[in-house]
Amino acid sequence: MSQLPTVLDVGRIAGVSRQTVSNVLNSPELVKPATRAKVEAAIAQLGYRPHASARRLRTQKSSTLGIRLDPMTNGISGSVLDRFLHALTEQADRRGLRVMLFTATDPQDEIRQFGRLRDGADVDGFVLTSTFYGDPRTEWLIENNMPFVTFGRPWGIDDMNDPRHLWVDVDGWSGLHEGTTSLLRSGATHIAYLGWPSPSGTGDDRRRGWRDAMAENGALSAAELDALELRTTDGVGQGRDAVKALLESGVRVDAVVSASDSLALGALLAVGPDVPVIGYDNTPVAEAIGLSSVEQPLDEVAAGALQLLLGGSGGEIVGWKSASTEPRHRLVTPRLITRERSRVTGVR
Amino acid sequence: MSQLPTVLDVGRIAGVSRQTVSNVLNSPELVKPATRAKVEAAIAQLGYRPHASARRLRTQKSSTLGIRLDPMTNGISGSVLDRFLHALTEQADRRGLRVMLFTATDPQDEIRQFGRLRDGADVDGFVLTSTFYGDPRTEWLIENNMPFVTFGRPWGIDDMNDPRHLWVDVDGWSGLHEGTTSLLRSGATHIAYLGWPSPSGTGDDRRRGWRDAMAENGALSAAELDALELRTTDGVGQGRDAVKALLESGVRVDAVVSASDSLALGALLAVGPDVPVIGYDNTPVAEAIGLSSVEQPLDEVAAGALQLLLGGSGGEIVGWKSASTEPRHRLVTPRLITRERSRVTGVR
DNA sequence: GCGCACTATTTGATCGATCAAAGTACCCTC
DNA sequence: GAGGGTACTTTGATCGATCAAATAGTGCGC
Numbered sequence: 117m118s119q120l121p122t123v124l125d126v127g128r129i130a131g132v133s134r135q136t137v138s139n140v141l142n143s144p145e146l147v148k149p150a151t152r153a154k155v156e157a158a159i160a161q162l163g164y165r166p167h168a169s170a171r172r173l174r175t176q177k178s179s180t181l182g183i184r185l186d187p188m189t190n191g192i193s194g195s196v197l198d199r200f201l202h203a204l205t206e207q208a209d210r211r212g213l214r215v216m217l218f219t220a221t222d223p224q225d226e227i228r229q230f231g232r233l234r235d236g237a238d239v240d241g242f243v244l245t246s247t248f249y250g251d252p253r254t255e256w257l258i259e260n261n262m263p264f265v266t267f268g269r270p271w272g273i274d275d276m277n278d279p280r281h282l283w284v285d286v287d288g289w290s291g292l293h294e295g296t297t298s299l300l301r302s303g304a305t306h307i308a309y310l311g312w313p314s315p316s317g318t319g320d321d322r323r324r325g326w327r328d329a330m331a332e333n334g335a336l337s338a339a340e341l342d343a344l345e346l347r348t349t350d351g352v353g354q355g356r357d358a359v360k361a362l363l364e365s366g367v368r369v370d371a372v373v374s375a376s377d378s379l380a381l382g383a384l385l386a387v388g389p390d391v392p393v394i395g396y397d398n399t400p401v402a403e404a405i406g407l408s409s410v411e412q413p414l415d416e417v418a419a420g421a422l423q424l425l426l427g428g429s430g431g432e433i434v435g436w437k438s439a440s441t442e443p444r445h446r447l448v449t450p451r452l453i454t455r456e457r458s459r460v461t462g463v464r
Numbered sequence: 465m466s467q468l469p470t471v472l473d474v475g476r477i478a479g480v481s482r483q484t485v486s487n488v489l490n491s492p493e494l495v496k497p498a499t500r501a502k503v504e505a506a507i508a509q510l511g512y513r514p515h516a517s518a519r520r521l522r523t524q525k526s527s528t529l530g531i532r533l534d535p536m537t538n539g540i541s542g543s544v545l546d547r548f549l550h551a552l553t554e555q556a557d558r559r560g561l562r563v564m565l566f567t568a569t570d571p572q573d574e575i576r577q578f579g580r581l582r583d584g585a586d587v588d589g590f591v592l593t594s595t596f597y598g599d600p601r602t603e604w605l606i607e608n609n610m611p612f613v614t615f616g617r618p619w620g621i622d623d624m625n626d627p628r629h630l631w632v633d634v635d636g637w638s639g640l641h642e643g644t645t646s647l648l649r650s651g652a653t654h655i656a657y658l659g660w661p662s663p664s665g666t667g668d669d670r671r672r673g674w675r676d677a678m679a680e681n682g683a684l685s686a687a688e689l690d691a692l693e694l695r696t697t698d699g700v701g702q703g704r705d706a707v708k709a710l711l712e713s714g715v716r717v718d719a720v721v722s723a724s725d726s727l728a729l730g731a732l733l734a735v736g737p738d739v740p741v742i743g744y745d746n747t748p749v750a751e752a753i754g755l756s757s758v759e760q761p762l763d764e765v766a767a768g769a770l771q772l773l774l775g776g777s778g779g780e781i782v783g784w785k786s787a788s789t790e791p792r793h794r795l796v797t798p799r800l801i802t803r804e805r806s807r808v809t810g811v812r
Numbered sequence: 813g814c815g816c817a818c819t820a821t822t823t824g825a826t827c828g829a830t831c832a833a834a835g836t837a838c839c840c841t842c
Numbered sequence: 843g844a845g846g847g848t849a850c851t852t853t854g855a856t857c858g859a860t861c862a863a864a865t866a867g868t869g870c871g872c
Contacts (some may be wrong), residue, residue: 120583120858122857122858122859123858123859123860124858132821132822133821133822133823134822134823134858134859134860135821135822135823135860135861136820136821136822138859138860138861139820139821139860142860146819146820146821147820147821148819148820148821151820151821163583165579165580165583165584166584166858166859167521167583167584167585167857167858167859168584168585168586168859169517169518169520169521169526169584169585169586169857169858169859170517170521170585170827170857170858170859170860171858171859171860172517172827172859173515173517173518173521173826173827173828173829173857173858173859173860174826174827174858174859174860174861175827175859175860175861176827178517180564185549185550185553186550195543195546197546198543198545198546201533201565202533202534202567205533205565205566205567206567209566209567214564214565214566214586215564215565216528216562216563216564216565217549217553217562217563217564217565218553218557218562219550219553219554219557231513232513235468235511235513235515236513236514236515236516236517237515237516237517237828238516238517238562352752378752381752399748400747400749401748401749401752404700404726404729404749468828470827470828470829471828471829471830472828480851480852481851481852481853482828482829482830482852482853483830483831483851483852483853484850484851484852486829486830486831487830487850487851490830494849494850494851495850495851496849496850496851499850499851514828514829515827515828515829516829517827517828517829518827518828518829518830518857519828519829519830520829520857521827521828521829521830521856521857521858521859522828522829522830522831522856522857523829523830523831523857524857585858
């Protein structure tokens with residue numbers, strides 16, 4: 117087990133000083149091409165890798181992002197965070213960043229973790245998921261000057277355009293608008309919406325997508341739309357019960373669009389195999405069952421998050437203080453995955 | 465933005481030297497209680513946190529574990545890794561360890577990443593998932609003296625007792641044995657097994673659980689058992705087709721046990737709502753659909769993995785070179801989650 | 813041929829912690 | 843009271859990199 121090579125060893129072999137080796141790695145434009153080639157050869161020969169901790173100590177940067185792993189198993193939609201995490205890790209890697217995980221029991225605890233990770237120079241930026249009304253976490257991060265980006269819009273009134281709050285989100289409005297429109301085109305007119313109780317930033321956004329598409333179509337009155345609008349907490353059973361109640365009340369339902377695959381699956385159980393249903397998130401369940409669903413382009417979300425955090429300039433995590441011309445947020449458009457027909461029926 | 469306090473600042477306030485502060489943190493038993501109290505007060509007063517990178521540079525340890533995030537969206541069972549990851553992060557945190565993610569395109573690439581992360585002192589141990597026959601990764605790690613533990617037994621002939629290979633696994637045999645036995649007790653005799661093609665360490669293990677339970681019961685001959693044994697690649701469609709073919713061949717099937725929830729869901733589609741089916745992994749799909757399934761106790765797996773890696777002694781990641789009396793592996797027993805009845809039928 | 817600007821490279825200092833070795837008390841024994 | 847042990851604390855050196863400033867090397871104008 118020989119010692120790992122250091123900049124000094126590389127310099128010795130290449131016949132230059134340690135600083136020149138450092139420059140080749142960090143500011144190649146300062147080094148004469150011929151010298152650079154020699155150094156690069158020596159690096160390759162020794163298999164040299166910079167010692168990340170030493171670099172961090174000196175630069176006071178970790179090139180690492182922290183992300184909290186959700187405590188609750190999010191049921192069916194848990195895989196969304198999972199896929200996002202994968203996309204984020206992959207893209208971060210490509211930019212020389214690492215991703216470190218942590219857990220927290222509640223927002224207050226999460227803030228404590230922010231502090232710990234920052235003080236230890238473990239991470240120098242955070243990616244937050246599942247933001248909510250009046251989220252104390254973003255406030256803390258802004259006050260403490262920690263770079264961060266959220267996956268999810270800030271849902272407060274003015275926050276959305278706060279230049280200090282970088283965010284990426286998926287345009288749920290567009291997803292449900294597209295889904296609803298596609299059903300309308302196929303001949304359905306009485307399309308129900310199955311979503312979550314207000315206020316829910318994400319939920320209300322998706323609901324408006326359905327409502328606007330229905331309004332554009334013009335076949336139904338506002339009162340009729342109100343009747344087709346269902347709200348319940350997330351879950352297969354809840355979705356099934358809500359739709360079942362709607363049907364029993366005698367309302368005509370040609371199709372259902374919903375705010376999640378869980379609810380959509382519940383709807384499927386209630387309406388039977390012949391009424392189209394569209395879910396949201398395109399989870400493995402949707403694929404397995406043959407349920408149409410709105411897919412969030414998580415690669416794009418991850419790429420956008422990193423781009424905002426890095427401020428376009430390169431490997432440096434700068435947060436919102438990047439050049440003032442940089443955009444502060446990004447809204448990506450989801451796409452509808454259409455599947456043949458559900459294989460689930462309303463047994464029991 | 466004042467500078468973060470260092471050991472020196474703490475020492476100044478407490479009226480001791482930097483090393484004493486360090487000792488309070490790392491070897492409190494060396495410090496006189498009265499002194500320790502003063503130092504601890506100073507630490508609290510300043511809100512001091514040790515600088516992780518500086519410590520790592522000096523000790524050449526990172527107190528960080530690396531784990532690869534699976535590149536493929538594992539379909540339905542992806543959530544297993546997800547839940548494991550959460551359990552691991554939480555338990556690691558409790559022991560002062562951090563978890564860092566990385567991705568890789570294939571085993572060879574993963575080995576490259578091992579090297580990068582080790583050389584940069586980013587991590588000092590790895591947790592591997594989804595091991596397979598003749599896995600080159602474990603070999604590399606052993607040769608390069610990197611501590612690691614696998615979630616999954618090494619499936620080579622002699623590897624299972626190799627003292628240098630620490631592993632934790634779930635006793636798939638037991639899971640299927642229990643599932644099969646429970647079905648037998650409820651009156652079924654012709655229970656089919658739906659699993660993956662050999663050789664598959666995990667799959668063959670689960671298959672034996674079924675087979676042994678059936679043999680103990682003694683109602684069927686070996687030839688009859690052979691006829692009830694199905695093997696196909698993982699997937700809902702594949703499972704459905706395999707079971708459908710079996711039924712069409714005229715074989716009697718009272719129930720089905722399977723190696724995964726995906727296959728189980730396929731089986732459900734083929735047999736209809738009145739034949740019991742048991743899946744494996746207890747994924748959100750199983751819960752949503754109302755499918756009985758074998759649940760892996762991932763908290764226990766994570767705890768076991770860390771215990772093996774830390775060798776009982778405390779916060780130090782030592783790998784297999786811990787005290788020779790320590791156990792080298794751990795097999796945890798899954799438990800069967802019984803659900804009322806499937807809600808899925810064989811439409812289309 | 814002298815000086816100035818500019819480029820390329822090297823040297824000294826430093827980031828914040830821990831290791832190793834060297835003090836400093838204090839107590840005990842013969 | 844000299845020597846030796848034990849308990850606690852401090853000092854000097856170091857981990858591997860980068861920053862800041864100093865030094866060599868080069869070209870060019872006049």
